[in-house]
Amino acid sequence: MGGFLQVLTWPWHQRTLSRMTDLEQFGAYIGRGRADKFLAYQAASTNKRAQFLSVLRAIGLSCENLNFLDLGPGYGDTLDVSHEGGAKSVSFTEIDPFFFAYNRLKKFTTGYRLNHLSKLRRLPQRKFDLIWCKGSIVADHAILSEKLPLRTWRFADWLKQLEGLAAPSAHLVVCPHWRNDGTRRRVEDVIRSPLSLTMFEQGYEVLSEIPGHNHQPEYPLTYHKRIH
Numbered sequence: 001m002g003g004f005l006q007v008l009t010w011p012w013h014q015r016t017l018s019r020m021t022d023l024e025q026f027g028a029y030i031g032r033g034r035a036d037k038f039l040a041y042q043a044a045s046t047n048k049r050a051q052f053l054s055v056l057r058a059i060g061l062s063c064e065n066l067n068f069l070d071l072g073p074g075y076g077d078t079l080d081v082s083h084e085g086g087a088k089s090v091s092f093t094e095i096d097p098f099f100f101a102y103n104r105l106k107k108f109t110t111g112y113r114l115n116h117l118s119k120l121r122r123l124p125q126r127k128f129d130l131i132w133c134k135g136s137i138v139a140d141h142a143i144l145s146e147k148l149p150l151r152t153w154r155f156a157d158w159l160k161q162l163e164g165l166a167a168p169s170a171h172l173v174v175c176p177h178w179r180n181d182g183t184r185r186r187v188e189d190v191i192r193s194p195l196s197l198t199m200f201e202q203g204y205e206v207l208s209e210i211p212g213h214n215h216q217p218e219y220p221l222t223y224h225k226r227i228h
Helices: 003-008 010-017 023-030 036-043 045-058 077-084 097-104 139-145 155-164 194-201
Strands: 067-071 089-093 110-112 128-138 166-177 223-226
Touching: 010 023, 010 097, 023 097, 036 045, 036 097, 045 077, 067 077, 077 089, 097 110, 128 139, 128 155, 139 155, 139 166, 139 194, 155 166, 155 194
Parallel strands: 067 089, 067 128, 089 110, 128 166
Antiparallel strands: 166 223
8 A cells, every 4th residue: 555545544543553552452453464564664673773773882872771762763673772771761753653552552662643843842841861863854855944935844943843852961863864766866965965054053963874774875864963
């Protein structure tokens, strides 16, 4: 089923998923062939865990005693790794009802079913020690948001809201998705793009390329900021 058609079925699935109380019920529902996207993310789980750990090593961070937030965790590998690493709290935002239900039913998480692009102000302010956002920002859309004459959403404003969630000394990691045809990106010179310029103006740096995590062409850059 195409992505748009899947979204149309979300309210119907949400009614059932919201009533579930354990992962066994969820597994039975998925087993009836209702969530191709979820199963694809499940199959990639091992690699996702390794990628997250590689970024933590790159920024010299352990999850122990951290308040962690992932904006759009998908299958929730980052949530699992953070919990296993001794995080104080593990939170996430998600709009996909399958991913939201699955991560909610893990029991150690706090989930917020909201659109992270427009509803960040609903989250606890100045709480999180590590904020992770991979793939939940489309770089091309963020660039376009700064060019449109009637702007209902601006990437620069969103970054300021994101920083409002960060505790003192927090780490913010943003790895946008760049539109591509499988070989070439629509924006080739990503480091000099308007998005990168905005990130640099907001105090972010680009991490050195991390094999596996920065797979081409969709995830060429990882931006990192330490709150001081």
